[in-house]
Amino acid sequence: MQTSGAYTIIEATVLNYKQHDAVEWLIHACTEFDGTEMPLHIECTGSNTHTEKNHFLAYYNEELIGFMSFPPEHEIEAVGVVHHVHRRKGVGRMLCEAVKAACRLRGNATFLLVSEATVRCGSVFAEAVGGNYRFSEYRMELTPALFSRNMPKGEVVLLQCVGEVDLETLLSIQAAAFRRPTEEQSRSRMARWLSEPNQRLYLGFLGGESIGMLRVGSEDMPSGHQSVYINSFGILPECQGRGYGKQMLLGIVELLLGESWDHIRIEVNVENKNALSLYQSCGFVETSEYRYYDVQA
Numbered sequence: 231m232q233t234s235g236a237y238t239i240i241e242a243t244v245l246n247y248k249q250h251d252a253v254e255w256l257i258h259a260c261t262e263f264d265g266t267e268m269p270l271h272i273e274c275t276g277s278n279t280h281t282e283k284n285h286f287l288a289y290y291n292e293e294l295i296g297f298m299s300f301p302p303e304h305e306i307e308a309v310g311v312v313h314h315v316h317r318r319k320g321v322g323r324m325l326c327e328a329v330k331a332a333c334r335l336r337g338n339a340t341f342l343l344v345s346e347a348t349v350r351c352g353s354v355f356a357e358a359v360g361g362n363y364r365f366s367e368y369r370m371e372l373t374p375a376l377f378s379r380n381m382p383k384g385e386v387v388l389l390q391c392v393g394e395v396d397l398e399t400l401l402s403i404q405a406a407a408f409r410r411p412t413e414e415q416s417r418s419r420m421a422r423w424l425s426e427p428n429q430r431l432y433l434g435f436l437g438g439e440s441i442g443m444l445r446v447g448s449e450d451m452p453s454g455h456q457s458v459y460i461n462s463f464g465i466l467p468e469c470q471g472r473g474y475g476k477q478m479l480l481g482i483v484e485l486l487l488g489e490s491w492d493h494i495r496i497e498v499n500v501e502n503k504n505a506l507s508l509y510q511s512c513g514f515v516e517t518s519e520y521r522y523y524d525v526q527a
Contacts, residue, residue, distance in 0.1 A: 236290055237321055239328050241283040249287060252294040260311040266346045267369075267518060282336065286328040288312070288321050298325035303419060306333055306341035307522070317351070326359050326525070333527035340524050347519040361523030365499060368506070368516040372483060372494040376513035379480050382473030387442070388435045389481045394424045400431060403443045407464025434465075434478045441469045442478050446486070455492035463496075479512050 245253060261267055288296030298310030308329045312321045326343070333341050343361050345352030392400070400420055405412045423429040423445060434442035445462035460482060465475045486494050496514055498505045 237295075237319075237324060238289045239324050240287045240289065241328060241332075242285040242287065243281060243283050245285055249285075249294075253287070253297050256294050256297055256313060257311060259313060263314045264346075264349050266349055283332060286310075286325050286332075288316075288325055290316060296321040296325055298329055300329065300341070302422075303415075306336075306338055307344055308341055309344045322355055323359065330525070330527040338527055340526055343523045343525050345521050345523065347521050353521060356521070356523040356525070359525060361525045364522045364524050365501070366519055366521050367497050367499055369518045369520065370496050370498060370509050370514035371517045372487075372496075372513050373515050374487060374513070376515070377483060377487065378513070379484055381480060382476055384473060385436055387474050387477040387481070389432050389478060389485075390435060392431055392433050394421070396431075396433060397421060397424065399433065399440050400443055403433070403440060403466060404462065404464060406466050407442070409467075431462075432478075432482065434474065436469070436474060441466050441474060444478060444482060446482065448491075457493040457495060458486055458489075458491045459495040459497070461497070476508055476512065479508065483512060 242249065282302065284300050284302055286298045287294055288298075295316040296310065296312040298308055300306045300308040306329070308326075310322065310325050312325075329341060333339075342364065343356050343359070345356050347353075347366065397417075397420060401412045401417060404416065404420070420431075423431060428448045430446040432444050432446070433440045434444075442465040443462065444460055444464075446458060446460055448456065448458045460479070463475070463479070465478075483494065496509055497520075498509060500506075500519065
């Protein structure tokens with residue numbers, strides 16, 4: 231616990247029901263005031279199976295007025311909010327310092343601080359705490375009226391929801407598709423996804439051989455709506471450019487539409503024009519842009 235004047239920072243691994251409700255109220259108040267929406271992993275605070283603290287709550291007396299959080303990943307992406315009445319009073323810096331300390335405990339020299347592009351004070355804050363701009367992503371949401379299951383011609387890719395026995399296959403495809411070696415953090419993260427009830431992993435099969443993967447995560451939003459997002463979407467390099475990725479994306483979208491989710495979302499680097507074009511062709515529309523800043527811990 232950290233204190234500064236009337237402000238107190240509480241660290242938590244898992245939010246209890248009272249904290250969870252207070253965080254939802256705070257997010258709603260901030261998004262209403264700023265006219266924004268939060269990045270995915272702050273919308274669902276949920277329970278975690280890890281033991282390290284990654285939720286940081288700022289209180290003024292006994293009222294929650296600030297929150298910063300990051301998912302339990304090796305590369306830390308932190309997002310946060312401060313109630314507009316308590317901004318420019320050092321609350322954000324206190325939360326950021328708490329995240330820095332958590333990074334150092336994990337052996338991380340830096341972390342990513344996320345800011346919605348339309349909120350100028352977010353970018354100003356990121357730069358004020360020493361953040362250097364790294365990249366931007368679009369959040370995209372499916373417009374059902376724009377969805378058309380017009381499958382590319384050619385061999386059919388079959389989607390199959392997989393489990394823990396497929397861990398090595400998933401890791402192999404991830405390493406090849408995203409062109410990075412499999413590290414211990416990747417293995418533990420994939421294993422955790424396979425064990426969590428709100429995560430589903432799929433493999434795409436062509437002629438009985440796995441050629442691609444994607445992950446579907448669900449969450450309850452502060453608005454009461456249920457949202458689902460598509461992530462970790464990759465195709466083996468030798469199979470790219472043949473319409474197989476579009477088959478997988480159309481297939482999973484059709485499945486999710488049948489499950490009647492309120493929101494179906496996906497994210498893409500703004501510089502990835504091929505992926506952006508693919509998602510647009512499947513009915514996804516950009517709804518917001520997020521900027522990522524490197525911050526020294």
